[in-house]
Amino acid sequence: MHAFRFDAIDLPPEALAARRRIREFLTSEQKRRDFVSYRNSWNSFDPEFSRRAGAAGFIGVTWPREYGGAAQSSLVRFVITAEMLAAGAPCGAHWIADRQSGPQILRNGSARARRDILPRIAAGECYFAIGMSEPGSGSDLAAVRTSAVRDGEEWRINGQKIWTSNAHRAHYLIALTRTGEAGPDRHGGLTQFIVDLSRPGVTVRPIRNLAGGHEFNEVFFDDYRVADDMRVGGVGEGWRMVTSELAFERSGPDRFLSDYRLLVEMIEHLRENPDPRQEIAVGRLVAHLAALLRMSTAVAGLLERGENPALEAALVKDVGTAFEREIPEIARLLVPVLPSFEAGEPFAEALAQVMLHAPSFTLRGGTREILRGMIARGLGLR
Amino acid sequence: MESNEVFAILRDQTDRLLAEHVTREALAAADRGAWPAALWNVVAEAGLPHALVPESAGGAGLAPAEALLLLRRVGYHALPLPLGETMLANALWVAAGGAPIAGPATLAPTLPGVMVGMAREADRVTLHGTIAAVPWGDSASLVVLAQGGDNALHLALLPPPATAPVLTRNLAGEPRPTLILDGAPVTEIRPAPALAKSGMLALGAALRAQQMIGAMEHALDFALAYANERQQFGRPIGKFQAVQHMLAEAAGQFAAATAAADGILTAFGDEEAVFAVALAKARVGEAAGKVAEVAHQVHGAMGFTQEHTLHFLTRRLWSWRDEFGNEAEWQRLIGRRVLAAGGAALWPMLAGA
Ligand SMILES: Cc1cc2nc3c(=O)[nH]c(=O)nc-3n(C[C@H](O)[C@H](O)[C@H](O)COP(=O)(O)OP(=O)(O)OC[C@H]3O[C@@H](n4cnc5c(N)ncnc54)[C@H](O)[C@@H]3O)c2cc1C
Numbered sequence: 001m002h003a004f005r006f007d008a009i010d011l012p013p014e015a016l017a018a019r020r021r022i023r024e025f026l027t028s029e030q031k032r033r034d035f036v037s038y039r040n041s042w043n044s045f046d047p048e049f050s051r052r053a054g055a056a057g058f059i060g061v062t063w064p065r066e067y068g069g070a071a072q073s074s075l076v077r078f079v080i081t082a083e084m085l086a087a088g089a090p091c092g093a094h095w096i097a098d099r100q101s102g103p104q105i106l107r108n109g110s111a112r113a114r115r116d117i118l119p120r121i122a123a124g125e126c127y128f129a130i131g132m133s134e135p136g137s138g139s140d141l142a143a144v145r146t147s148a149v150r151d152g153e154e155w156r157i158n159g160q161k162i163w164t165s166n167a168h169r170a171h172y173l174i175a176l177t178r179t180g181e182a183g184p185d186r187h188g189g190l191t192q193f194i195v196d197l198s199r200p201g202v203t204v205r206p207i208r209n210l211a212g213g214h215e216f217n218e219v220f221f222d223d224y225r226v227a228d229d230m231r232v233g234g235v236g237e238g239w240r241m242v243t244s245e246l247a248f249e250r251s252g253p254d255r256f257l258s259d260y261r262l263l264v265e266m267i268e269h270l271r272e273n274p275d276p277r278q279e280i281a282v283g284r285l286v287a288h289l290a291a292l293l294r295m296s297t298a299v300a301g302l303l304e305r306g307e308n309p310a311l312e313a314a315l316v317k318d319v320g321t322a323f324e325r326e327i328p329e330i331a332r333l334l335v336p337v338l339p340s341f342e343a344g345e346p347f348a349e350a351l352a353q354v355m356l357h358a359p360s361f362t363l364r365g366g367t368r369e370i371l372r373g374m375i376a377r378g379l380g381l382r
Numbered sequence: 383m384e385s386n387e388v389f390a391i392l393r394d395q396t397d398r399l400l401a402e403h404v405t406r407e408a409l410a411a412a413d414r415g416a417w418p419a420a421l422w423n424v425v426a427e428a429g430l431p432h433a434l435v436p437e438s439a440g441g442a443g444l445a446p447a448e449a450l451l452l453l454r455r456v457g458y459h460a461l462p463l464p465l466g467e468t469m470l471a472n473a474l475w476v477a478a479g480g481a482p483i484a485g486p487a488t489l490a491p492t493l494p495g496v497m498v499g500m501a502r503e504a505d506r507v508t509l510h511g512t513i514a515a516v517p518w519g520d521s522a523s524l525v526v527l528a529q530g531g532d533n534a535l536h537l538a539l540l541p542p543p544a545t546a547p548v549l550t551r552n553l554a555g556e557p558r559p560t561l562i563l564d565g566a567p568v569t570e571i572r573p574a575p576a577l578a579k580s581g582m583l584a585l586g587a588a589l590r591a592q593q594m595i596g597a598m599e600h601a602l603d604f605a606l607a608y609a610n611e612r613q614q615f616g617r618p619i620g621k622f623q624a625v626q627h628m629l630a631e632a633a634g635q636f637a638a639a640t641a642a643a644d645g646i647l648t649a650f651g652d653e654e655a656v657f658a659v660a661l662a663k664a665r666v667g668e669a670a671g672k673v674a675e676v677a678h679q680v681h682g683a684m685g686f687t688q689e690h691t692l693h694f695l696t697r698r699l700w701s702w703r704d705e706f707g708n709e710a711e712w713q714r715l716i717g718r719r720v721l722a723a724g725g726a727a728l729w730p731m732l733a734g735a
Contacts, residue, residue, distance in 0.1 A: 001599045001606070004637055008644040011734070019734070086729040264725035271721045276714060279721060283713030286720050287642065287664040290732050294641035319634040375633055376626035379606055 003378045004312055008294065009301040015075045018061075022080050025056050026087040043215060043258075043357070045169055046090035047127075053091065054124020058084075059098045063106055067114060068122030078300035082253040082293075088261045096166065097121040100248045101128035101174055105194070108233035108241055113194060117172070129167040130249075131175035131195065131219060132242060134160060139370050141176070142186040142239065146221060148177035148193060155179075155193065155231070157201075157224040165364075167204045167217040172196055175221070176238050190238030194230040201225060211356035244308065249365050251299045251313035256292040256320030258361055259327050259354040263289070265347040266331045278334050285330065288323050292316065311378040318371040321361045328354045389448045396452060399428055400459035409694045412462035413555040417521050422486065425465055434473035435482050441472070447647040449473075450592045454643075457596025460694045462556065464488050464518040466589040471525040474585075477575035478537045485542075488522040490561070491515060491706055494581045497529035498563060500536060500571070507571050509538055509563040515705065517586075519559045520547055526563075527574060527582050535574035540566060552701035554694070580655045586706035587663040588650060591643045594670045594702050598636050601677040601695045605629060609680055625680060632676035639669035657719065657731075664712040667703035674699045 011019075029049065053059055061077050063069025070076075081099075084091045102121045105113050120126035137143040146159025157177055167173055173195050180189030195202060201224030206214045233241045263285060270278050295316050302309040331351055332339065339352035362368040376382055403424050412418045425431065434449050435441020444452070453466045464486050471487035490513045492498060498511035509528055516524065524540040540563075547559040577585075609620030609629060619625050642665035649658035674696040678685050685692045703709065720728055 001602050001633075001636065003633070006637055006641055006644075008641075008647065010648075016734070082733065086733070264728060267721060267725040267728060271724055274717070274721045279717030280710050280713045281717070282720055283660075283715065283717030284664060284668070284709070286716050286728065286732070287661045287668075287713060288638070290645065290661045291638040291642040291665050293732055294644060295637060298641070315634055315637055318630070319638050322634075369627070372627040372630035373623070375630035376620075379626075379629055379633055381606070381609060381620040381626050381629065 003380070004315060005302060005307070006295050006298040006312060007301060009075070009297045011075055011079065011297070012073065014072065015079045018072070018076045019079045019083060021056075022058060022083045025053070025058065026083060026089055029089060030087070044090035044092040045166065047093050047124075049090045050093040050124035050127075052124070053084075053089075053094065054122060059094050059124050060102055060118065060122030063102065063118060063122065067106065068119035074300045074303040075297070078253065078297060082257065082296075085253055085257040086260055092166070093127050093169075094121065094124050095254070096130060096170075097126060097128040099252060099254075100130070100245050101172070103248055104174060104192075104232055104241065104245050108192075108237075109194070110229035110231070112229045113232070117194070126172070127166065127170040129164050129170040129173035129197075129219075131161040131164055131167075131173040133163045135162050139367055141242065142182065142190070144176050144178055144190060146175065146177045148175075148179050148191060148226075150179075150228075151225070153228050154225050155228065157193065157195070157221040157226060159221050161219040161221075163207070163216045163364075164204075164219045165216045167197060167219050168206060168214065170197060173219065174232060176242055179235055179238075187239040189236055190242075191235050192232040192238045192241055193226050194232060195221075195224065195226060196230075199224070209357075210359070211353075243310065246366060247308060247310040247313045248303075250317040250371075251296070251303065251309050253293075253296050255317040255365070256289070256296065256323050258321075258324045259350075259358070260289075262327055262331055262347075262350045262354045265350045266327075266335060269335050269347040281330055281334055285323075285327060288326075292320050292323060295319070311374065314366070314371045314374040314378075317365065318368060318375065321368065324361045325358050328358055385445075389444070389451075392442075392444075392448075393452055393455060396428065396430065397455050397458075399424065400455065400461055404459040404461050406691055406694075409460060409462060409691075413694075415549070415551070415555065415557075418462055421461070422463055425461070425463065430465055431468040431486070432472055432482050434469045435476050439476050440482060441476070446473075446650040450588065450643075450647055450650065453589060453592040454596040454599070457593030457698075458600045460554075460597060460600070460698055462554075464522050466593060467517050467522065467586075470585050470589060471523070474525055474537060474575060474577055475539060475572075477577045478572040479575075480537075480539065480570060480572055483523050483525075483539065486518060486522040488517050488519060488524055489582050489586055490519075490524055490526040491517075491586050492527055492582050494583060497535075498526050498538075500528040500530045500538065501565075502531075503565075507538070507568045508565040509540070509568060510565060512560060512562050514560045515550070515552075515558040516561050517705070518557050519543070519561050520549060520557050523569075524561070527578055528571075535578065537572050537574050537578060538568040539570045539572075540568055552705070554697040554701045556698075556701065558705075577651050579653075580651075580659070583706050584656045584659045587712065588646050588655070588659050590702040590706050591646060591659070591662040591666040594666045594699055595636075595640055595643045597695045597698050597702070598639065598670060598673045601673055601692060601699070602629075602632060602636055604692055604695075605632070605677040605680040608685075612682070619680070628676050628679060632673050635669035635672045639666040639673075642666055657716070660712040660715045663707060664709045664716060667709040667712075670699040670703045 060069045061072040148155045179191040203220040205218045432441035437443035467488040642662040645658045
């Protein structure tokens with residue numbers, strides 16, 4: 001069993017310093033009283049918060065200074081993102097740009113894209129969506145049909161994306177398109193482009209989720225014209241890039257802290273007079289969380305050493321999202337209150353929020369079943 | 383050479399030594415209750431019982447983290463001996479100023495607050511109390527945390543019992559007798575060292591957590607090899623998605639358990655060790671049950687036979703998760719602390735203040 005690398009990491013001094021700074025920042029944000037922590041996570045969207053976080057230097061921290069970054073280690077970024085989630089900060093506006101679109105542009109984007117876009121992301125002013133899924137292409141991402149056809153110095157994009165989170169309030173998305181034949185391994189002929197959502201040829205339509213919220217969308221492309229220097233990476237190299245991007249998408253603390261605030265509210269609710277059953281159940285969840293935090297830190301360590309953590313990230317996401325899904329199921333039995341948004345009581349409201357979002361935890365960013373397939377491959381079974 | 387290179391060499395040597403000597407026959411013989419004297423001589427000659435004794439006192443002088451990692455390999459091979467117990471007993475006894483203990487030694491798994499009493503009768507000190515489930519308590523010297531009339535904590539060293547106690551064994555056939563100390567004379571008595579402050583239960587739980595990591599790894603190695611080799615419906619069973627997903631889930635349990643057990647490595651011996659041990663024993667114990675279940679499911683009926691080697695590992699996993707506090711007992715300790723501190727205190731407790 002030497003398939004996985006989860007070497008224990010001691011946080012370096014600069015990460016500890018970053019932790020002090022981000023905690024001070026979040027404390028001052030909480031004093032503004034303009035966020036309700038248990039209702040927020042990386043799904044919330046608050047441009048004001050993101051601007052202040054950008055101005056304070058908490059976005060794009062691993063990027064070079066010339067692009068607005070702070071040239072810091074992945075462990076510094078790990079600490080900053082984990083602290084934001086633990087505090088329930090409304091960090092959703094910049095989340096995707098900071099987590100995956102920015103790094104993708106930094107590594108594979110044109111000089112213009114890097115120069116024009118990255119500093120704005122780092123300033124907390126520019127937000128991204130992910131244009132991968134399509135109606136006929138969910139888990140089977142290689143089945144993407146949205147086409148991009150070269151037209152002089154430009155490309156013309158036609159087709160449809162779906163489940164595109166934040167497309168209605170982001171500035172850009174990165175679209176995975178078909179530019180050629182898939183080839184025998186089905187992974188060929190895919191190319192990525194930066195799509196400016198304010199330009200003509202792209203239409204965003206809302207899809208309401210089961211909680212009634214408007215978070216994801218359909219996005220239609222009708223002869224959308226994009227300049228060649230908004231291409232991200234080589235023509236036909238899209239597959240390799242999205243798979244490495246998914247490693248970023250999957251590796252972070254957002255894959256086990258989605259409903260951390262419910263755990264906190266549950267502890268607050270039970271702390272007065274806990275019975276042994278409640279003590280045991282809380283202790284079990286905390287033991288799970290402690291292990292996940294160590295695993296996720298180790299993945300940040302792999303990123304920092306320049307290694308590809310795709311496999312470890314899939315494993316942390318599988319274990320982490322299973323943990324996230326357990327929290328509401330345990331909470332509802334330990335504290336017999338009716339989950340409701342009108343309860344006027346933090347625990348019942350947090351439980352309502354989490355109950356109605358939990359199904360998505362093990363779908364978004366690659367389903368549990370797809371992750372287990374990847375893990376099985378890492379174990380030498382495929 | 384860097385000290386971690388030296389350690390890597392020692393670990394690989396130990397691995398080879400155990401692979402050579404802890405054979406199926408040796409395990410089966412130990413199962414029948416015979417003390418594996420030849421095996422003990424092998425590990426004793428390698429200096430392993432005194433691994434945690436400083437070099438100045440004639441030991442190998444391993445750092446606690448190294449010794450704990452070594453114990454994962456001991457668990458991997460299911461060594462049917464109190465090697466970890468002897469290492470810890472020696473670490474305690476030498477820290478208390480005693481000389482290294484000859485032969486196998488063990489820890490009395492006393493609960494915090496429930497102390498073995500100590501009495502002075504003329505020129506000798508005797509112990510009074512009942513200690514359940516003492517690992518190899520029938521054949522090992524015993525280190526006991528005892529309380530004197532002055533309420534001070536002491537470590538007492540006792541020789542192996544002269545008359546054999548009623549033999550209770552765990553599911554893996556390892557001796558776990560109850561020792562009734564009704565005026566048993568001690569060989570020596572010393573003030574308890576700082577290492578004993580976390581309590582015997584925590585020390586033993588730290589040991590079992592590491593052993594379980596090793597045993598889980600071995601059970602998974604078996605299961606993966608078997609999944610690739612056993613053919614049904616014209617292909618290896620590992621090609622079936624249901625089998626793949628079972629093993630992927632078990633791998634996740636194993637990885638989480640390893641991360642939890644890593645948490646003890648740096649904390650061992652200091653004030654916060656009990657919390658780290660609680661997190662580890664709770665998480666590792668839970669994973670042990672799941673990994674054993676999957677390993678057996680993958681092996682089909684073959685894995686349910688005495689002939690197969692898998693049960694030497696899984697019966698240990700089922701035993702070790704209960705010893706020195708089961709998951710619920712440690713979870714409760716964690717839960718109490720967390721609930722007493724409140725929601726806002728949880729994050730700094732885990733991520734660092
Ligand atoms: C809240 C939310 C936000 C999202 N945001 C975005 C976004 O911003 N951008 C974006 O591009 N996408 C987004 N997605 C889409 C997400 O990536 C897809 O939902 C996911 O990849 C699964 O695709 P699908 O929904 O089409 O399910 P399907 O692929 O149709 O799967 C349905 C079921 O079948 C199982 N299944 C499928 N194939 C296999 C297989 N080979 N073996 C075993 N089981 C299989 C799946 O695991 C699942 O249980 C979002 C999804 C959600 C829920």
